[in-house]
Amino acid sequence: MIDAVGDVTEAVVTPRGWAGTAMALTLLLVGCVLVSLCVGRFAVSPQRAIEVLWQALTAPGRAIEAMDERIVLLVRTPRVVLAALAGAALAITGAALQGVFRNPLVSPEVLGISQGAAFGGALSIFVGIWGLPLLGMVFAAGLSALVFVGLIARVDGRTEIITVILSGMVVGSLFSALLSLIQFVADPNSSLPAIVYWLMGSFSTATWERVLIAAPVLLAGLGLLWGMRFRLNILSLDDSEARSLGARPDLERWVVFALVALVVGSQVAVSGIVGWVGLVIPHATRLLVGHDHRRLLPASALLGAGFMVIIDTLARTVTAAEIPLGVLTAIVGAPVFALLLRRHFGERSSS
Amino acid sequence: MIGLHDATVRFGPRAVLDRLSFSVARGRSLALLGPNGRGKTTALRALLGFQRLDSGSRRAPPIVGYVPQYASSNQSYLVRDVVVMGRAAGLGIFGQPRPADYTAAAEALARVGAARFASHRFDRLSGGERQLVLMARALATGADVLVLDEPGSALDLHNQSRLLHLLADLRAPRDRTIVFTTHDPNHALAAADDALLLMPQGPPLFGPVADTIVPGALEQLYGVPMRLVELPGPDGAPHRAVLPAFAGQRAA
Numbered sequence: 001m002i003d004a005v006g007d008v009t010e011a012v013v014t015p016r017g018w019a020g021t022a023m024a025l026t027l028l029l030v031g032c033v034l035v036s037l038c039v040g041r042f043a044v045s046p047q048r049a050i051e052v053l054w055q056a057l058t059a060p061g062r063a064i065e066a067m068d069e070r071i072v073l074l075v076r077t078p079r080v081v082l083a084a085l086a087g088a089a090l091a092i093t094g095a096a097l098q099g100v101f102r103n104p105l106v107s108p109e110v111l112g113i114s115q116g117a118a119f120g121g122a123l124s125i126f127v128g129i130w131g132l133p134l135l136g137m138v139f140a141a142g143l144s145a146l147v148f149v150g151l152i153a154r155v156d157g158r159t160e161i162i163t164v165i166l167s168g169m170v171v172g173s174l175f176s177a178l179l180s181l182i183q184f185v186a187d188p189n190s191s192l193p194a195i196v197y198w199l200m201g202s203f204s205t206a207t208w209e210r211v212l213i214a215a216p217v218l219l220a221g222l223g224l225l226w227g228m229r230f231r232l233n234i235l236s237l238d239d240s241e242a243r244s245l246g247a248r249p250d251l252e253r254w255v256v257f258a259l260v261a262l263v264v265g266s267q268v269a270v271s272g273i274v275g276w277v278g279l280v281i282p283h284a285t286r287l288l289v290g291h292d293h294r295r296l297l298p299a300s301a302l303l304g305a306g307f308m309v310i311i312d313t314l315a316r317t318v319t320a321a322e323i324p325l326g327v328l329t330a331i332v333g334a335p336v337f338a339l340l341l342r343r344h345f346g347e348r349s350s351s
Numbered sequence: 352m353i354g355l356h357d358a359t360v361r362f363g364p365r366a367v368l369d370r371l372s373f374s375v376a377r378g379r380s381l382a383l384l385g386p387n388g389r390g391k392t393t394a395l396r397a398l399l400g401f402q403r404l405d406s407g408s409r410r411a412p413p414i415v416g417y418v419p420q421y422a423s424s425n426q427s428y429l430v431r432d433v434v435v436m437g438r439a440a441g442l443g444i445f446g447q448p449r450p451a452d453y454t455a456a457a458e459a460l461a462r463v464g465a466a467r468f469a470s471h472r473f474d475r476l477s478g479g480e481r482q483l484v485l486m487a488r489a490l491a492t493g494a495d496v497l498v499l500d501e502p503g504s505a506l507d508l509h510n511q512s513r514l515l516h517l518l519a520d521l522r523a524p525r526d527r528t529i530v531f532t533t534h535d536p537n538h539a540l541a542a543a544d545d546a547l548l549l550m551p552q553g554p555p556l557f558g559p560v561a562d563t564i565v566p567g568a569l570e571q572l573y574g575v576p577m578r579l580v581e582l583p584g585p586d587g588a589p590h591r592a593v594l595p596a597f598a599g600q601r602a603a
Contacts, residue, residue, distance in 0.1 A: 102423070227445040233432065234439045237423040240401050244417035245492065246440025255444065291427040294447070 021289055025302035029084070032306040036080045036313040037072055044068050053077070079206035080309055082214065082270060086203075087277055087308025089218055089267045091300040093260045094278025095285070096225050099236040099293055100256050101161055107278040108264045110165060111257060112172035116145025117268035119175040122182045122195045135213055135269040142265035145171050146257055159250050164257075200324030201272035203312050214270040221263035225297065228256065232293035274325050276333030277304055283340045352377050353415065353496045353528055358397055358407035360390075367393045373547050373557050374410065377495065378525035380518070382539035382560070383532040385549030386573055391532050394549065395500055398530065411496065414440050416489030418499040422473070422481055430476070430484050431469045434460055437491030459491040460484070463517055479510035486517065497521070499531035503538055511538075518542035536564050536577075536593040548572050569593060 037049045044052075052072045055062065064070055093108045101110075108114055120141025124134040152167040153159045179199075186192040234247045235256070242249040267274075281304040282296065288303075289295040311332065315323045354374025360367050367390040375381040385391040396402035399417055400409060416437075426433060437459065438452040448456075460466045465483040468476060473484060482502060489497055502518070503511045519542050522529055533539060539546045539560055546563040548556040550571060556563055566577040576596040584590035 224445075230442065230447050231439070231444050233428065234436055237426065237436075238419070240396075240399070241417070241419055241423055243401060244399060244415060244419075245436055245488075246414055252444060286427075290429075292429070292432055 018289065018295055021299065022302070025288075025299055025306070029302050029306040029309070032309040032313075033080050033084065036083075036309050037076050039313060039317055040071075040076065041317075042068070042071050044072055048072075074208070078208045078211050079203050079312065081211050082206040083203050083308045083312040084305035085211075085215060085218055086267045086271050086274060087281075087304040087306070087311075088301040089222060089263045089304075090274060090277040090308070091281040091285070091304025092222055092225055092297050093263050095282035095293065095296050095300045096228075096232055096256055097260060097278075098282055099232045099296075100253050101165065102236055102238075103165075104283065105279070106165075107275075108260060109172065109275065109278070111168040111260065112145040112149055112170075112175060113142045113261050113264045114268060114273050115172040115175035115179070116148075117142035117265050118199055118273050119179045119182070121198060121268065121272070122179050122186075125195050125198060126182050126186050126191050128191075132213065135266075138269040139217075139265040141175075142268065143261050145175055146261040148174075150254065150257075159253070161253075164253075197324070198272050199326075201274045201326045202315070202322060202324060203271055204316065204322050206270075210270050214266045218263055218266040221259045221266070222301070225256070225259050225263070228259075229294045229297050232256070232297075236291075236293075271325070274308075274329055276329040276337070277308060280333045280337050280340070281307060283337070287340075287343075353398060353411045353498075353530065354409075355394070355397060355404075356408045356410065358394075358409065359405045360393055360397060360402055361405050368397060370407065371397075371555060372407075373555075375528050375530055375545065377528050379544045380522045380529040380542060381531075382543035382546045383530065383549070384534070384536065384539060384546060384572060386551055389549045389551060391549060392500070394547075395498065395530075395532055399498055412494060414492050414494045416492045416494040416497045418482070418485045418489045418497065418502060420500040420502075420504065422485055426473050428473055429469070430460070430465070430471050430473050431456060433473045433484055434469075434487045434491050437488040437493075440492060455493070456487070456491050459487040462490055463487045464513075478505050479507070479513070482506065482510075482514065483517075490521075495526065496528040497530070499529070501532050501534070503533060503535060515541045536569055539564050540591055540593065564593060566593070 034046055034049065037053075038044045038046050048068060049072055052069050056073055064073055090108065094106075097106045097108060097110070098104050117138045120137040120139070121134060123141070124130070124137040129137065148171045149164065149167045150159070152170065153163040155163060183192060183195060186195055231247065231252065234242050234245055235249055235252060237245070239249045282300050285296055285300040285303050289299045311325060311328050315325055315328055352374065354372075356372050356374075358368050358371045371394060373381070383391055383394060393402055397404060397409065398411065399415055400411060431453065434456040435448045435452055438448055438455060442448065442452075457466065457469065460469055463483045463486045465480065465487055468480060468484065473481065476484065486499075502514055506514060515538060518529065518531070521527060522542065529542075531538075531542070543560055545558065546560050548563055548568055550556060551574070556568055566579050569577040573595070578594045578596065580592050580594060581589045582592055
């Protein structure tokens, strides 16, 4: 898919080229979804899967009886939807943050949001809270991490990018330490394994109920970020340039951060921490469609969703037991990222 | 119309700007000169509203077309997408540029003679080409005040000449205010009506180019002996030029 050693492609994308790329990415996502619906311990043929989906869409009230119907509609579809949403969320937030920080090595983890959210989740499991209240805790802890970062980074009424990154590191480390503390005191026979497994990330508990819990906030946040796609181009400039163009970068950055916190909070709440996607997917997408956020955001969403669906499919089919997602994204993501990194700096030094 | 009134900026105990006042009327062009470290950049930032004033006030329209000396790094956007950013002020946080904004961007690119770069990548252009594109972006804002930070400093002689022609060209209709900083008094002679000299000692000197870009004032400004010469220009009319006598050369 990505030619990491060949000639540097011109990222000049004509409107027709863009439409073709968008179409190809959409088809890729549809293909990934179809594969994911069909494979597994109980194999379903693609025709049957499409038929089942079509029946469910055209006659929603119908009772679901057959085994393959139950598996496709109640087990695999919510799982695929959740994985696609999580992948799109991580990719778009990663792309937006990399733009706003003018730094290609940034991902949703740098603001400490993921660590905060993870701490909230672990604390809930530790004290025995599950279900909806757990999601609430995850969400609240993720947002409070962002608020801490904001309070620390704000000096003399202004926030500089470097102080935000450093504050994010500080808050992230603090929450990681608190998380370790909880794991240290957790009961090794019951809550500790639950915490560890939740932290590694999984869609195995996906249900339509979870989709409905995560989707509204997540989609609203993504929709607003998508609305800011042209503004993100402006915010990716130096502050003085952005200001001269009528933007208020130190304020508008926080709008982006808050939206990222909402989206990442919902994602962590339903699927735990999934690393690498927010870092690698925007990079790969830039090679395909260039740096303009008006193309980068939708293309990242499609590619991120497809990638996450495939990773999740591998997670549940490669071995008899489920492999944690974070393990797979790291195994795939780290080498791809290393290649992208070499390519990125190779392109820079040659231009 | 843009200007500062009694503007003071302190970095620690040191007053970088000390009760600086000047204003540039619509239709006029101001060159800002001064030795390194005398507050040229600070004055420009104050004028643009990027630098908080410790006292005094700033008068400026809400949007000022700003041409930075260097563009932000990592701008891997197409030139047309860079120029259309000039329209951002009218679009708000969630706005998208419309076809009319792209038309304005294309007109601005044509105005600076850079239309042929429209679909090139900005970060692959040369320094001189980038500056033209940034100029187009400033024009695309629709602001009638242009502020340029050392527009000629990184350019070779050919590109300097092109830039000065463009500045003179933009000045000719007398419907804009132009402010630029420079290290070369000849740029002031070529493209400015007034000059503001931030003297190393004493109060700044502000006045028409004919009175301020003179050997006496420039010798005080830079501490280098200067000569003013008149040369026949390409059209036969006399052109004035200022020459420094570096390293004891007997200039002119």
